[in-house]
Amino acid sequence: MLILGSTSPRRKELLESAGIDFLTIKPNFDEDSIDKSAYDPKEYVSEMAKQKALSIYENYKDHVILTADTIVVIDNEILGKPKDEEDAYRMLKKLSNRTHEVHTAVSIVYKGKIENFISTSYVIFNDITDEEIYAYISTKEPMDKAGAYAIQSVVNDFIKGFKGDFHTIMGLPLKEVIERLKKYPL
Template identity: 35%
Template sequence: MAHIILASSSPRRRELLAQLGLEFDILSPDIDESVQENETVAAYVERLARAKAEAVAVQYPDAIIIAADTSLGVDNEILGKPESKQHAFEIWSKISGRQHDVFSGVCVRTKDEKYSIVVQTRVHFQALSVSDMESYWATGEPIGKAGAYAIQGIAARYIPKIEGSYSNVVGLPLYETVQLLQTVKALN
């Protein structure tokens, strides 16, 4: 089997990809993740996934590279990871009691081919009180998570419904990732 590299430092992506039974190495590229002017959430996550794959391909041109990026979108605004407790509260205030979309860009790259896709999942989020926010922040779970929550953790209590891929909300849409790997003939 070809050498597969996951271009991500996310432990959640590592766990999800491992569910597929693949053997892979991990290399986390350092890229500029600044949002470009008038960039949509979908364009942003796809651009970052492609940039991560490209950065790793320079070092390992013969590998199959899987790269991804995940962000939330609400009211045409990109909501990333919280930079502080205050920032997490601002994010939660924007998604509290309403729906938002989680977008993941996935890129699979080989020496000769490069394919990418954007997967969108709608998440229904319950209204949060300040007490809910304080309690959730105190768990430490929101730190380093897009949208300041982890659907696979304590935050599941706040999410009555999703429309689309669960693994996408965690950070790597598995079905679509498999489809891309099959396209480059990395999987049967």
């Protein structure tokens, strides 16, 4: 049986759309316990996904565990979930009229073996006004999203384009996940 270690509705929807049966369990891991400044962005996101998976593995050793973590990176700065509305504004203003990276790390743990991989895509933002940023922040949507936005939402007006896998930007590189899960007993 597959366990999705995530509270993300987007990850759940993506796996459901692929017709995969799974249970959802929230990882028992404090995301603030890992110091971002001690890692380069890709190492950091990979460590986050791995620690989430290991926190579930402790109690579900006979299951296949899938976890993921997504970060937005610009100027080598990791933009996680905003702390408050001011932080969300700062992030969106920094992304305005620029291209940034989105890294989604995935960990699959089964019988003590850990498989990690990272998928990277690039998102190009339009030049967005302060008025547009504040209107978006007022919806509260950016408050629990890496980089203060969700590509599949109203923020699409902010997006000029992207390069890479759309599902990576959403938070789970679905095609690669499906391919890698084929070797596990689900």
